[in-house]
Amino acid sequence: MRAWLVETLGEPHEVLDLRDRPAPRPGAGEVVLDVAACSLNFPDVLLCRGAYQQRPDLPFTPGLEAAGTVLEVGPGVTGVAPGMRAIAIPQLPSGALAERIVVSAQHIYPIKDSLPLDLVSCLFGTYQTAHFALHRRARIEPGETLLVHAGAGGVGSAAIQLGVAAGARVIATAGSAEKVEICRRLGAEVAIDYNSEDFVSRTLEATDGRGADLIVDPVGGSVLSNSIKCTAWEGRVIVAGFAGGEIPSIAANRILMRNISLVGLHWGPYVQRDPELVRDTLTELLDLLDQGRIRPLVDRRPFEAAPEALEDLAHRRTSGKVVIVR
Known part of the structure; x- marks a missing residue:
């Protein structure tokens, strides 16, 4: 079988190498999955660079979300059988950018x-991040105003749809006229091109000066520091990542004076710390997908184009979720 390997750290298109590898076999409590779809995330780019919180030993295969068909199960496995369609969270160093994986x-x-495999492959990293941000960390309520940054990206597009499903009024920002239109199609009532408009003043204008009750920011940098300026009294700002590459300093006096809650969210550790919560959230997301209330915006790429796909993701040349399909 083939797998993409990272043997030295650097930019994805420079360090990923497609290799033939021995077909994996399951051990006790393990399953072999034939991978039909691998959903890419910005952490895959950081993993290639050696800049992510998790740093697997070299060589490793990136890819944190997979969907496919179960081929084989190891001793002691119950509830899963060959032929089942499933989604999986791979464990590094054996990520999902491979034709077969053991999990x-x-x-x-x-x-x-x-349910289409390419769509369900998106429901871990970004959709779970957005769901945890809105429901677990921010306790979103119907009728609240939600501001979503990078609304045409993975986490952003998920947050728009989940915000609408939760009964919120959604404002979104994006970096081009095309991406602004994507935000509108996803359900944003107000969509702002941050390259040509000031999102702070537009948000205040759209809320009659109140500001947003809840802000989801996967970008960081000046986007996060400026978001404090358009947060409502007792509003919540969810720090969901630093895709812009800069970790900002925050004006703490603004947080104090407006009783703002600045809340961090790193979804990955929940997989180990609270697996039942992850499973329950996935069940809810699958139900929403089945009901047509959410639908991931998918940019499909062939298996052989994985390095270029990650490079496009690194430079924010993508919309929605980039999914490698076979």
Whole structure:
């Protein structure tokens, strides 16, 4: 079987190498998955660079979300059988950018035959991040105003749809006229091109000076520091990443004077710390997908184009979720 390997650290298009590897076999409590779809995330770019919180030993295969068909199960596995369609959270160094992967049975989630594999492959990193941001960390309420940054990106597009599903009024920012239109199609009532408009003044204008009750920011940098200026009294700002590459300093006096809550969210550790919560959230997301209330915006790329796809993701030349399909 083939797999993309990182043997030295650097930019994805420079360090990823497609290699033939021995076909994996499952050990006790493990499952072999034939990968049909691998959903890419910005952390995959950081992993290639050696700049992510998790730093697997070299060589490793990136890819943090997979969907496919179960080929084989190891001793002691129950509830999963060959032929089942499933989504999985791979464990590095054996990521999902491979034709077959071995994963723990604890991280395999069977799905309905009616759900497309490329869509369900998106429901871990970005959709779970957005769901945890809105519901667990911010306790969103119907009727609140939600501001989503990078609304045409992975986390942003998920947050718009989940915000609408939760009954919020959604404002979104994006970096081009095309991406602004994507935000509108996803459900944003107000969409702002941050390259040509000041999102702070536009948000205040759209809320009659109140500001947003809840802000989801996966970008960081000046986007986060300026977001404090358009947060409502007792509003919540969710720090969901630093895709812009800069970790900002925050004007703490603004947080104090407006009783703002600045809340961090790193979804990954929940997989180990609270797997039942992750499973329950996935069940809810699958139901929303099945009902047509959410639908991931998917940019499909062939398996052989994985390095270029990650490079496009690194330079924010993508919309929605980039999914490698076979």
